[in-house]
Amino acid sequence: MATLQSIRSKGPLLVIVIGLALFAFIAGDAWKVLQPHQGRQDVGEVNGEKLSAQEYQKMVDEFSEVIKLTNGLNSLNEDQLTNVKDQVWNTYVTNQLIAGEAEKLGLTVTDKELQAVIDEGTNPLLMQTPFRNPQTGAFDKDMLKKFLVEYANLGSSQMPAQYVEYYQKLGNFWTFVEKTLRQSLLASKYQNLIAKSLISNPVAAEDAFKGRTEQSDLLLAGVPYASISDSTITVSDEEIKNLYNERKESYKQPVETRDIQYIDVHVVPSAEDRGAVLKEVTEFTDQLDKTTTDYASFVRSTGSTVNYTGVAINKTSLPQDVAARLDSASVNEVYGPYYNAGDDSYNTFKILAKTTAPDSIQFRQIQVMADTEARRTELADSIFNAIKGGANFAEVAKAYGQTGEATWVNAMSWEGAALDADNLKYIQTLINQPVNELKNLKVGQANLILQVMSKKAMKPKYDVAVIKCPVEFSKETYNDAYNKFSQFVAQNTTLEDMKKNAEEAGYTVIPRSDFTSDAHYVGNIHSTQEALRWIFNAKAGEVSPLYECGDNDHMIMVGVEAINKKGYVNINKVANMLRNEIIRNKKAEQLMGQMKDFNSLAQIKEMKDAVSDSVKHVTFNAPAYISVTHASEPAISAYASKTDVEKVSAPIKGNAGVYMIQVYAKDKGSEEFDAKKEESALSSMSSAYANQCISELREKGKVTDQRYLYF
Known part of the structure; x- marks a missing residue:
């Protein structure tokens, strides 16, 4: 418990270097246990070893969880998920290629080598874990050991459910780090072997010196x-x-590509749509002027893209267009409606209060939980009265498996975020509670014995109710665009017809050469996976059906002009x-x-x-x-x-x-020739060749990427 509290007190946790972290996550044997299934579908192949869609999806899902955990996210958007898919695939390929070469060369990473890296504690990945000394920021192997012992005894402990869940997440994270270290060490061994095979010499060193200085x-x-x-x-x-x-x-083409022509219809709001939004925001402005309570519910009912939290915040946490107009409005005055071209929206806002509040707050707390509310209340009151009577805060905290140490929190962590009732209550207490005063605060299923230690960076803050309504197209506008484009698609069933008749119909044909299946998007438009699959199954000259895509605001049709087979580019x-x-x-x-x-x-x-x-x-x-x-x-x-x-x-x-x-x-310059320095520089340059070797391995590694068929 003590370890957990020490880790939890450090604010946002587990921020890691994703490039480094990918290595072990994917290639470890634990991720590659095949589950019995029927109808195996393969997304790719490396050196004869196939990767099933099920295995790949598992890798993507688990790495997505790591990304969400390390960045404090609840979900990933489409672009983030696409990036994860690519990182997972590229790392899988790299690991497979390195593992194959390492096996031929007899390169391995032993448990002792891995432990030595952990004991040394200077690896960049270890420095990014939560197991760090709070004073020095350095990796603390003792903190790690303590956590692993507590994690191993998790089944027999009496921890609250939320602690158990957090321990499990942290345990999975450490497994991830361990695998990452093992694979990055193997990759480092292989690359160092390549780099050390390139030997610098005095003649080359002198030549390099002259080329740089003369x-x-x-x-x-x-x-x-x-x-x-x-x-x-x-x-x-x-x-x-x-x-x-x-x-x-130099004209080798490693994968098959397509030359395509496509039409992208981007549906935008009509003049009638804009007028409707303005009318709506004008009505909201009148209602906002009359509203005096429960601003959160009212703002939510308008569909505003800006949450109302009830906490005074910095200007910088508000949309720029609102922040720029704050000084033009008085308290309880409604400003608006007005149009903002930056995000194509109509807006109105009301300043409810102007105040001065801290940007940084130092506090300490003891979390009190029990199996019934009555027992929790009794225990919280007992702890509160003991500390108020002179008991040492830290010592009492330790008696309940917590550190009780003070930590700083910054206003940026809550400003602009959606806050539920409990979080709002907690934040308002931190802001308003006098320094050194003790508070017994009931939050959700727990009580917090809370003490604010210090407040810094007092700044002007604004309690503002903002209604921001983006201008969006109506259903009628979309249907009109769909019907028109659908008719065009039906009447132009060949590529030649599409190109010949597009301009007259008001459309633009966009060419794209050497389009690859790993592009994910056609024309950088979201949700075009179906069109992508069609492209790589179609014949030259064919035209696709109409695809609805984007963020429900695009429609496309695609024609395949040419198929460029893997091999040498056509002359x-x-x-x-x-x-x-x-x-x-x-x-x-x-x-x-x-x-x-x-x-x-x-x-x-x-x-x-x-x-x-x-x-x-x-x-x-x-x-x-x-x-x-x-x-x-x-x-x-x-x-x-x-x-x-x-x-x-x-x-x-x-x-x-x-x-x-x-x-x-x-x-000749004033710099004196230093043979050892120049040879060292040449040796460092050989590391770049070691990285290039990975690219050459990939070219020769019979890599097949068919992810587009399933993802």
Whole structure:
């Protein structure tokens, strides 16, 4: 109990680094026990091992619970849940790939290694758990051990039900952390093995030092490629094919994609809808002016998106449009109705009180519970009278399995939140109770012996009843839009018809190339899973039925223009890019041919459309930016590092033109060469290659993602 109280007193708990935390949660064997079921449906495959929809859903559900627990959420919205699904899948794939490679290499993480990390207590994940020393903030293994002992004895304890539930959640969380540590250690071992295989040396270190510190100041002259018309350059299909074959490996497509065209109909309020909302808010304004009690019920009845809590709050906790107008209204005066374009709403509000209240409150408490209300009241009165008579608060708290230590709470934790009657009563007591005064407060099924220790940051606060009504479309408006679009869909059953007739009907066809099944949304519109499934089951040229989607405010139809199979990208999709590169190369050859006998920048300046510039502090490691051609030119940086002072370079083929440079000054800088430091930096850079290896493993790991079929 003591451990639980120590943990619970720290405010919002269990805020963890999700990226780190994902590793063990998914890959541990405990999550992969197959339950007997019929009709197995697989959402994916990694290196021949299939993942069923049931297993994947379990991972998503359990990680969703972790997210909700660690962030104090009751539920996840669609975007959050989609993010969880992707994190679960990506981590599953990564863990499977690493586990396969680790098994080949004989890499493991032993229980002793895991325990050593826990005993050391410096791992970033441990630092984010609630098992931390309240004074230092450091991970406290003794606090953890005490909790684990109490958790193990949970079945024989007489804890209240709410404590038992919290212990179970915290126990599940620690299991999660343990698995996470084990898997992150295995991943770290594998990545370190890759990184250590890349050895730096003194020669590379010196070269890296020079590339970073030696600077050149130079003059340049050149002719931009734009000075030569593209129409004067001929490019044959054979040339495009040859360049494609030369670059083919860079055009690998790891998954099958679709080229689609779609129409998105976004239903918006009509002028009549807006007038109806304004009329309603005007009526609410009159009623608000006459209301003198139970503002919470009245505001709730209006459908306002801003809760009324009965607690005076900071301006910053109110909507910006309301906060900006507070000083224009007096107490008990109604301000409104007015329109706010920021959130497309009509608004009115009434200031009930202006006061000064603390932003931070320090308090301590003893929670009193018993099996009957009479016994609880008797026990609470006994504790209250004992402390009021001089008994030590902390000692009494310890006698009832609690720490009784003081903790700070900030107004941000309740301002703007929906408060039930008990929470409102509790918060109002904290705000209004004099410092050091003792209070026996009945809240729900418990009594709290409460003492406010200190109050800080006294600020102006406002008790405001706000009615904010967003402008929304009516059922009639939606039906009109639906009927019109439904007729269009019925009359245009091919992709060509859809594209040909859309504009006349008032719709816009939106193209999307290389659309993948893991995109989750069509056109970034919520709830388009059905349309996504259709896209990846349709044939080229087909058009979908009408799908209602979004937040009940969108309708779409989709046409599949092309199916791009896994493998190499079709040459026709990159032909224009290749043609432009060939044109640029031919222009470069032409210009370099004209400059082949030049030995001064003056000769280039005499050419048609020539440009010139001076550039300072050019290093080998950083591409030189040439302002006259608006381009970064790595080739100039390389030539500058090898060109002697006062010498003129040969013609340089750049990204935006052909140049010649003349270096007029070089500076080696004041930094002294430190071989060990440079070698260490090179070694650190090898860690990036270790991360790249994971991407390469994924490419070769026969990864199949079919989640779109079920989720």
